Amino acid sequence: MTIRASLGVGISSSWEEALESALNEAIEPDGLPNLAFLYISDSFTAYAEHIREQVLDRSGVDTLSGTVGVGLCATGIEIMDDPGIVILLLELPEGSFQGLSIDAEGEFRPLRRNTDHPVGIVHIDPRHKIMAQGFEEFFPDIFLMGGLTSSRVPGVQLTSEHTMIGGISAVMLDQEIKIHSMVAQGCIPIGSTHRVTQAT
Numbered sequence: 001m002t003i004r005a006s007l008g009v010g011i012s013s014s015w016e017e018a019l020e021s022a023l024n025e026a027i028e029p030d031g032l033p034n035l036a037f038l039y040i041s042d043s044f045t046a047y048a049e050h051i052r053e054q055v056l057d058r059s060g061v062d063t064l065s066g067t068v069g070v071g072l073c074a075t076g077i078e079i080m081d082d083p084g085i086v087i088l089l090l091e092l093p094e095g096s097f098q099g100l101s102i103d104a105e106g107e108f109r110p111l112r113r114n115t116d117h118p119v120g121i122v123h124i125d126p127r128h129k130i131m132a133q134g135f136e137e138f139f140p141d142i143f144l145m146g147g148l149t150s151s152r153v154p155g156v157q158l159t160s161e162h163t164m165i166g167g168i169s170a171v172m173l174d175q176e177i178k179i180h181s182m183v184a185q186g187c188i189p190i191g192s193t194h195r196v197t198q199a200t
Helices: 015-026 042-059
Strands: 004-011 036-040 061-070 073-074 078-080 082-090 098-104 121-126 143-148 156-159 163-166 167-175
Touching: 004 015, 004 078, 015 042, 015 082, 036 042, 036 073, 042 061, 042 082, 042 163, 061 073, 061 098, 061 121, 073 082, 098 156, 156 167, 163 167
Parallel strands: 036 061, 121 143
Antiparallel strands: 004 082, 036 082, 061 156, 073 078, 098 167, 121 167, 156 163
16 A cells, blocks of 8 residues: 655744645645644744645645644754644545544444544543543544644644634544554653642
8 A cells, every 4th residue: 555645844933834834835736635633833823724724726636634832843943932833744545534523522423433434533621521531432443543732822733624722623544554553752741749838
């Protein structure tokens, strides 16, 4: 199985310029991508819907998933102090993946929940109730990758249909897509449990 992938990165204080640079890098003349992962700096949150629409329109993909972040990472680059946009376009076999979105109340959008897709790349707003309830209710017996939305303003999830606050966006992959995962970053609790009793 051949999987084509192309990456685009744009760094600019202007969301239009950052998007144009990222799209120009990501879109290949002979490419036919059907899946996009889109990550934008939280300073571009106010323009997220414009960015999402243009990526869908210009790339021609049917399925999109992504979120905002305080910092962004791509191959060989980390974007922390400058606003930026990262776009990953993939051409996967038809039927080998499925987009999924869950709103802030935990209700599934009308996207088919399929247990034949055992791997999920998931972006979760840390305020979503799934963080307290656990993932089993939403993703039973599914290997999850992805991360939490990090933002200095209300974070958004980016999906094929819309931009939403407080939800979950994901792409579910079937057994045909071979995954090699690793921990790129993380955190663990330090010390014993403490209780906050007073704030100043």
